[in-house]
Amino acid sequence: MNDYVVEAKSVEKTLGRGAGEVQALRGIDLALRRGELTLLMGPSGSGKTTLLLVLGCMLTPSSGSVTVCGTPIADADKEALARIRREHIGFVFQSYHLFPTLTATQNVQLALDIRGEHGRRAAQKSQEALAMVGLEQKVNSLPGGLSGGEQQRVAIARALVANPSVVLADEPTGALDGKNGQSIMRILADTAHDRERAVLVVTHDPRVVPYADRIVEIEDGLIVQERTDRPRMPTAVPFRA
Template sequence: MTVAPAIEAIDIVKFLGDGAGRVQALKGVGLAVSGGEMTLLMGPSGSGKTTLLSILGCMLTPTSGTVLLGGQTITGANPEQLAKIRRENIGFVFQSYHLFPTLTALDNVRLALDVRGDNSARAQQKSKEALARVGLALKMKSYPRELSGGEQQRVAIARAIVGSASIILADEPTAALDSENGHAIMVLLAEIAKDRERGVLVVTHDPRIVPFANRIVRIEDGKIVGEERAETKANSKRGRSRAL
C-alpha cells in the first residue's frame, strides 16, 4: 500500500500583487514531503521558496493548483478552516523564532496546544516533555530574553512538535544562529524527521545544512529546477556503524 505524502503541492501557480506590480511567484510547482524524511527547499532570494512554504503551510492560497494534506485536498478552505488545519497538522519553525517575550519557555510551547483548546494538565505535561526532548528541561521557566538564540530556536522546535504535527515547516531555522548552534538545531530537526509519521521541510540557502537532508529540492524563478536524494549525516553514521 502506498502511503500518501504528509503534504503535497500539485501544479501550484501563485500571482502576487496587483496591476502593474503583479508578479508570478510560482509557475506550476509540484512538491511532496513524506513522513520520515527531511526535505531541503533551496533557492536564491526571490525564487519563490517562502511563497511555496506559505502555501504548503496553509497560510496562502494558490492562484491555481492543489494542496493535499494527508491525501485530502484543502482547496477552497476559508481562513478559519485553514487555521484549524494548521493547528492540527502543521508545526512551524521560523527564522526569528517568533516566541512570545512575556511568556516562559514552557508557556510558549503550551501555547500551541492552548490554541487547540487543550489547556489540561496533560497539555502542561506534554509541553514539558517536548522541552525535555529539545534539551531544555532545565530552562522551562526561562523567558526568551534569558535564552540564547539556539535555545530560543529549540523552544520554537518544541512548540512545533508538541502537538504531534504531521509536517514541520522550518523557514531558515539556522539563519540567525552561529555555526555551532545552527548545527545543533539541524541535528535536532534531523532527529525529528526520523519519525515516519512526520515530514520535515526546511527552506534554506545555507549549504552547511545540506548534509542533514534526505532530499534537496532546488527552486529558481518560481520553478522547481532540480531534485536530488542525499546521503545524510545521520545515514552516514548509521552506515558507518553498520560497517563497523
C-alpha cells in the first residue's frame, strides 16, 4: 500500500483574469501520508486555502499534477472529480456548515446520503461517528443547542463517517476558544494516528503546532519550509464531552 494518499507535483494555480489575475500557487510539491497530521501554515493570502482546495479536487491546477489514492485528476471531468471527493476526501471548515433544522445525526448522515447510503444502517453509522468524537449524548440535538466546539465535532463526524482516505481541515479551530480548539486537534490527531488516515490542517494558529507530525510553511504561493521539530503536547487523555 502506498503511504502517500495525495500527491501534488509542480502545482501552479492562477486565479482571476486580466488585471485581477493572481498566481496563487507557484510550483508546489507536497505529499500527504497515511498516519500523519500535517499543518499547512502561512499568513493570509499565502495560498493555504487554494492549495487545500486543489488537493481536495475542488479546484483544478493551472499546471502540474495531483494524484489522489493513485488516481490522477488531470483528465477527470466534473463527475469523476465528484466521485473522487465522495470516495476519498472528508472536508472540515471553520464555519461548520450544519443545517439548523436537522439533528446532529441527520447532519452527519448527509455525507452518507450523497453516497447512496440511507435508512437505519446509515443512521447507526452516523451515531457511531458522533460517539467517536465524544457526542454520543448529543445525537438528537439541533445545532442551536450545541456549543461551537460541539458543532465543529459534528462537522468532523460528518467528514469521517464515510471512512475517507484523507481529511482536509481549513482553520478548524479558528472560531473556537483554546480548550475547544485543543479538543478538536486531539480528535484530528487521533484520526490520523489511530485510523491511518492522512490529515491536513490549514491554520495560522500557533497553538495547534504541538499536535502536528509535520509543519509545512507557505508564503506567496511557495513552500518555504518543511519541518518536524516542534514542541510535543503531553500525552493527551482521550477527549470526552
